[in-house]
Amino acid sequence: MTPDNEKTAIEVRGLAKRFGEVQAVAGIDFEVRPGELFGFLGPNGAGKTTTVRMLTGVLEPTDGTAIIQGHDVRAEALLSRAHLGIVPEEANVYLDLSLWQNLMLMAEMHGVPRRQRVHEGERLLKALDLSDRKRHKARTLSKGLRQRLMLCTALVTGPEILFLDEPTSGLDVASARLIRQIVRHLRDQGLTVFLTTHNMDEAEEMCSRVAIINQGRIVAIDAPERLRSAMRCSQYLEVALAGDEADTAELERLPGILRLSREGTCVRLYSEQPGRLAAEVVALAKTKGLEIVHLCTRKPSLEDVFLYFTGDHAQEREQ
Amino acid sequence: MTASTELAQTWQRQAQGALVIVKKNAMLYYLKPPVLIFGVLFPVFFFLAFKMGRPIAAENIVPGMVAMALWFTASAVGPLVTPWERQAKTYERLISTPVSLQAILGGDVASGLIFGACLSVVPVGLGLALTDASIVSVVELIGGILLGALSFAALGVLLAAPPASSPSNIMLLSNLVRLPLLFVSGVFVPIDRMPGWARWIAPVSPLSYAGDMIRSGFGRPAYFPAWLSPVMLVAFTVLLFWGAQAFHRRWRAKGL
Numbered sequence: 001m002t003p004d005n006e007k008t009a010i011e012v013r014g015l016a017k018r019f020g021e022v023q024a025v026a027g028i029d030f031e032v033r034p035g036e037l038f039g040f041l042g043p044n045g046a047g048k049t050t051t052v053r054m055l056t057g058v059l060e061p062t063d064g065t066a067i068i069q070g071h072d073v074r075a076e077a078l079l080s081r082a083h084l085g086i087v088p089e090e091a092n093v094y095l096d097l098s099l100w101q102n103l104m105l106m107a108e109m110h111g112v113p114r115r116q117r118v119h120e121g122e123r124l125l126k127a128l129d130l131s132d133r134k135r136h137k138a139r140t141l142s143k144g145l146r147q148r149l150m151l152c153t154a155l156v157t158g159p160e161i162l163f164l165d166e167p168t169s170g171l172d173v174a175s176a177r178l179i180r181q182i183v184r185h186l187r188d189q190g191l192t193v194f195l196t197t198h199n200m201d202e203a204e205e206m207c208s209r210v211a212i213i214n215q216g217r218i219v220a221i222d223a224p225e226r227l228r229s230a231m232r233c234s235q236y237l238e239v240a241l242a243g244d245e246a247d248t249a250e251l252e253r254l255p256g257i258l259r260l261s262r263e264g265t266c267v268r269l270y271s272e273q274p275g276r277l278a279a280e281v282v283a284l285a286k287t288k289g290l291e292i293v294h295l296c297t298r299k300p301s302l303e304d305v306f307l308y309f310t311g312d313h314a315q316e317r318e319q
Numbered sequence: 320m321t322a323s324t325e326l327a328q329t330w331q332r333q334a335q336g337a338l339v340i341v342k343k344n345a346m347l348y349y350l351k352p353p354v355l356i357f358g359v360l361f362p363v364f365f366f367l368a369f370k371m372g373r374p375i376a377a378e379n380i381v382p383g384m385v386a387m388a389l390w391f392t393a394s395a396v397g398p399l400v401t402p403w404e405r406q407a408k409t410y411e412r413l414i415s416t417p418v419s420l421q422a423i424l425g426g427d428v429a430s431g432l433i434f435g436a437c438l439s440v441v442p443v444g445l446g447l448a449l450t451d452a453s454i455v456s457v458v459e460l461i462g463g464i465l466l467g468a469l470s471f472a473a474l475g476v477l478l479a480a481p482p483a484s485s486p487s488n489i490m491l492l493s494n495l496v497r498l499p500l501l502f503v504s505g506v507f508v509p510i511d512r513m514p515g516w517a518r519w520i521a522p523v524s525p526l527s528y529a530g531d532m533i534r535s536g537f538g539r540p541a542y543f544p545a546w547l548s549p550v551m552l553v554a555f556t557v558l559l560f561w562g563a564q565a566f567h568r569r570w571r572a573k574g575l
Binding site: 019053056057058059060077078079081082084086088090092093094095096097101105106108109110111 | 329332335336339342343346347407408409411412413414415416417418419568571572573
């Protein structure tokens with residue numbers, strides 16, 4: 001293990017995957033620090049799942065490699081997989097086994113000693129409120145409960161890195177909240193978490209850093225707050241005037257407007273200085289005798305950042 | 320830690336992983352309807368179809384019955400496990416554990432071996448109890464059953480390697496391979512009494528060698544030299560297992 005590797009839980013170097021003519025992942029590089037809750041975002045087909053499948057040993061990279069806890073996923077595949085716990089989007093538990101059998105099976109596959117796996121199994125079932133269903137077949141569980149069981153089976157192996165793929169997608173509020181709560185708790189205890197999600201609020205709330213992947217390339221990587229701040233051009237002023245259409249033209253002529261969009265009855269005026277623009281709008285309304293129904297400045301959300309890097313503007317930017 | 324100690328520990332870990340796979344397969348798949356239908360009912364009905372209304376002494380068909388039952392039972396588990404796990408998406412979970420593909424497939428082969436070898440007790444017991452058949456060479460009989468079950472289980476695992484949208488597709492494929500081989504392996508008619516073209520094909524079927532050893536075990540004349548059958552069964556096992564691994568790797572590289 002090199003000193004550099006000691007500083008990273010996951011180190012991805014030029015990782016690429018090609019399926020025939022399709023370049024699913026095009027040589028990406030990033031690092032995840034120990035104890036970090038790292039978000040991995042991207043639209044469908046961007047290369048998120050392929051990346052995760054390469055990191056977890058399901059797929060062999062076409063090029064490049066990744067180091068997991070100091071072990072190369074290609075050269076030391078078994079050692080690198082020994083450190084992982086995985087919760088896929090679709091809970092793939094053995095439906096005909098009981099909750100307890102599912103837990104013990106996964107712990108045995110990771111070589112967890114008997115005493116330790118029994119103790120951890122009991123503890124985790126209790127923590128995820130599944131103790132009373134211990135002997136039930138997994139088939140009898142709802143989607144939310146199956147996802148909790150998946151989290152148990154991932155954690156019973158004592159992983160150093162937890163991969164979560166859309167862990168709360170389609171879950172009821174209680175299950176989603178419980179899973180988020182536990183993941184935060186694990187992060188606070190120092191577990192490294194690699195979270196793939198479409199839920200921007202979840203990523204913004206939980207992740208210390210996020211990477212955005214689009215068309216197989218990492219297009220942005222930083223703390224959510226810093227990504228938002230860096231996008232000054234995506235700050236905007238939201239205005240609603242009484243009696244609208246004609247007024248849009250007046251608004252468009254105001255100085256410092258980068259672009260304008262209409263959202264229902266509101267108009268969004270994008271500007272690097274939305275505060276100053278607000279004063280201009282008030283002055284315009286006064287001069288023209290317009291009534292302002294709604295006026296507020298907004299910073300870009302992580303969703304705006306995501307759309308900026310992956311939506312229509314992504315191609316424009318590249319050009 | 321020396322390199323040899325490290326290697327021994329890795330092998331031990333992988334062997335433990337393979338045993339966990341055997342345990343899982345026994346809990347999940349031994350009693351699945353396709354395994355019971357293709358592994359237990361099939362040979363029973365084949366036997367009845369062959370025996371009923373034909374003037375053959377019952378003890379003469381005991382070795383063939385044992386070999387045929389073994390052929391179906393040992394090769395029934397493999398074609399079910401991987402397709403089922405692929406469909407349920409548990410296959411991805413298994414291959415992302417620190418257990419190697421060889422150990423996972425080894426566990427699947429061992430599952431078929433145990434299932435086939437254990438169930439072969441039934442036709443052997445019935446043959447001994449209900450007919451005049453007797454065991455002349457225990458070594459050849461048990462050797463034939465174990466090595467036969469091993470190679471048939473490896474065949475089952477190879478047949479399960481192609482990705483399929485449904486386990487039933489793989490079961491169909493497996494019967495497409497198993498049934499023709501059954502008829503050219505000297506189970507129903509001894510190889511030396513089969514037509515010339517069938518005698519040419521018989522050596523490419525592992526069932527021919529296992530059947531020969533089992534026949535020898537019951538004191539019937541063998542078609543192949545005594546040394547050849549175990550060697551060929553081991554060779555079939557190695558080749559089929561290697562093929563299964565190669566196919567798994569190939570499909571995985573394609574993301575299937």
